[in-house]
Amino acid sequence: MKPDRSSNAMDANQPVAPPVPHSFLQYLRSLGPGIVMVLTWLGGGNVVNSSVAGANYGYALMWIVVIALGMRFLFVSLIAKYQLCNEQGEGVLDGLTRLHRWYAPFLALVAVVLGHIYGSYMLAGIGETCVNVTGRGLAWHWAAFWALIALVTIFRPSFRRVELVFKGILVLLSVSLLGTAIWAGPSPSGILRGVLAFELPARAGGFDALLVVIAMIGALGGSIANLIYPYFLEQKGWRGPQYRRVQMYDFFLAILTLIIFTLAIWTIGAELLHARGDEIKKLDDVTKLLGVALGEGGKLLFYLGVFSILYTSVVGHGLGLGCLATHGYLRWRRGPGELPDYKTHPIYKWAVTWIVISPVVWSLPGMPDFVTLTLVANSLQVVLIPVLVGGVWWITASSRYIGARYRNRWWENAVMVIVFIVALWAAWGSVTSVIKAMRELL
Secondary structure, three states: OOOOHHHOOOHHHOOOOOOOOOOHHHHHHHOOHHHHHHHHHOOHHHHHHHHHHHHHHOOOOOHHHHHHHHHHHHHHHHHHHHHHHOOOOOOHHHHHHHHOOOHHHHHHHHHHHHHHHHHHHHHHHHHHHHHHHHOOOOHHHHHHHHHHHHHHHHHOOOHHHHHHHHHHHHHHHHHHHHHHHHHHOOOHHHHHHHHHOOOOOOOEOOEOHHHHHHHHHHHHHOOHHHHHHHHHHHHHOOOOHHHHHHHHHHHHHHHHHHHHHHHHHHHHHHHHHHOOOOOOOOHHHHHHHHHHHHHHHHHHHHHHHHHHHHHHHHHHHHHHHHHHHHHHHHHHHHOOOOOOOHHHOHHHHHHHHHHHHHHHHHHOOOOOOHHHHHHHHHHHHHHHHHHHHHHHHHHHHOOOOOOOOOOOOHHHHHHHHHHHHHHHHHHHHHHHHHHHHHHHHO
């Protein structure tokens, strides 16, 4: 059954559609969902995977940034195109559910499970960071405190308020990460070689190169987190193909920001830590070594960036995955037709409470360290990419779902073949690498 536009979730409660921008300043003022999205993506995975890769392998693995972000750009662009341009006026999850009815409960379950897993390393990192900066309290105390602050922010969410907070933190991140990277002194020739060489060196440090590569695909290429971008577009009020151009500019800015910050973190590891031959096993290793190389000022500057990245990820994942879990549950239970407002439904409140609060347990003494949690969690999520890529590819390539006007062009389908093959390779590598890492832990 094809739902009409009135069946799109939250239609009765949608924000008033903003005017479509036409001038440069109007476009600049309109940007926002991409900033929220990129700071949600730029979580502990980027901090750990990029610093570990840079510290242990220098610039040798930087080619994976190109592959992973190339996958994400195309994949999320197709997700956004479906959200804005499909003829039924439905959400991406609705289209996937028409493709197969089990997508709805599957994505609802994955949202709450991965929400907990994401939160496990992000709150652990927040706890470690606050203890190291203040010298007071225990990691789980700080993790619980900031989890409650995040929950208050998104329990009764205002997307405008979230946008303003994220834009302010974007400024802090620019000062912190770019300032630290410039302080470290990047090597343009090293970056160029790392991007073009496609080298997979022998193991260096505590983590195998393949595990680092797979984790980078998970952190940068993403999986379930890619499906929360439509909810930010929806809450912004962008509905319909007339917003496709501003959405593309919005998303291009997000990817450009992600590239710059990722290279900045990588540069810090490659220039300050790799040259010293130091091994990264936990978050504190990074900051202690930065303290030696840059002094206390450099260490505090980096801590500011780490905290900002982790906190915005907790908020963004709580908001986005809470909406995805609620949407999936309601679509599964109620079938086709109009759905109530996600954010006022009891399921949403239960979902965000679980996603934000439950991971605090991983900050308790005796739990795995922040770096190990991050690498394993980001590797595990890669297993989901083929399922999501295949589904999104299908509904955007078929005129039955998106409509004849906006279905994929031949080159988009050709690239998606490559993305799907890379996703299958990454999923297989994820399983084998995680099994190997868990055996080493045990």
